[in-house]
Amino acid sequence: SQQGEEDPQALSIQEGENATMNCSYKTSINNLQWYRQNSGRGLVHLILIRSNEREKHSGRLRVTLDTSKKSSSLLITASRAADTASYFCATGLNNDMRFGAGTRLTVKP
Amino acid sequence: DTGVSQNPRHKITKRGQNVTFRCDPISEHNRLYWYRQTLGQGPEFLTYFQNEAQLEKSRLLSDRFSAERPKGSFSTLEIQRTEQGDSAMYLCASSLVTEETQYFGPGTRLLVL
Numbered sequence: 287s288q289q290g291e292e293d294p295q296a297l298s299i300q301e302g303e304n305a306t307m308n309c310s311y312k313t314s315i316n317n318l319q320w321y322r323q324n325s326g327r328g329l330v331h332l333i334l335i336r337s338n339e340r341e342k343h344s345g346r347l348r349v350t351l352d353t354s355k356k357s358s359s360l361l362i363t364a365s366r367a368a369d370t371a372s373y374f375c376a377t378g379l380n381n382d383m384r385f386g387a388g389t390r391l392t393v394k395p
Numbered sequence: 396d397t398g399v400s401q402n403p404r405h406k407i408t409k410r411g412q413n414v415t416f417r418c419d420p421i422s423e424h425n426r427l428y429w430y431r432q433t434l435g436q437g438p439e440f441l442t443y444f445q446n447e448a449q450l451e452k453s454r455l456l457s458d459r460f461s462a463e464r465p466k467g468s469f470s471t472l473e474i475q476r477t478e479q480g481d482s483a484m485y486l487c488a489s490s491l492v493t494e495e496t497q498y499f500g501p502g503t504r505l506l507v508l
Contacts (some may be wrong), residue, residue, distance in 0.1 A: 306433050317495050328399075328486060329438070329498040347505075378495050381426075382451075385437030 290318070290375040290386035291357075298392040305362040307389040309375030317378040320352055322371045323388070324371050325332075329374065332360075365395045399500035401487050407506045408477055415473045416503045420489030427470050428497060429462055430486040431455065438486055444470060471491065476506045 299305055302395045309318065317336045321329040327348045335342045335358065342349050348361040362369055372388040398485050400419045408414050420427045430438035441460070442452045446467040456462075459477075465471040474481055484504050486495035 317494065321499075325504075326484075326504070327503040329488075331496050331498065334496055377436075381443075382440070383428075383495075383497060384440065385430075387435070387437050 289384040292389040401500040418487030428488040459471035
């Protein structure tokens, strides 16, 4: 399966700290995306990185992709209480997108 | 609001009843996707449409589930003879053919008693 697997399953940090979440997958991909989901709500797209890219930035977000290791990481810098949510990686191949189980991030004020 | 909308937001039903959910995608998006999400898990792909054609169905989509997109705009997902195991959040997403990013609606939370 090309489904991503996030690590850790849960992460708790203090406001202002950085949060790093990892995603591993098993098959070839065209792209990898990160989404955020607040409790009981829909998913919000954060960032997409293509298989020929190694790093992308968007505001306080930094995503890396290592296709040789089949892994990606999402770094949120200077976290805020409002960043508390579940974060999912989704691997994309030929219009197919598959999600992992997510990392539950709690940012304490 | 020009985002993806879903109705109803919540549905409680008794086992054995039929339910139907509606998704209105972003207006210019020709692809529409349905996912199911259970507590503590990521979304699981169910099916997707390109315009009115249903191009892929997951094996998760049993014969009790049917999805339509008759005019290539809104879509409906019907579950017949609901079971308690159908309790989940049903998410709809849409995208352009030319883009990989999918935009999600708020979901319909189904509880089967």
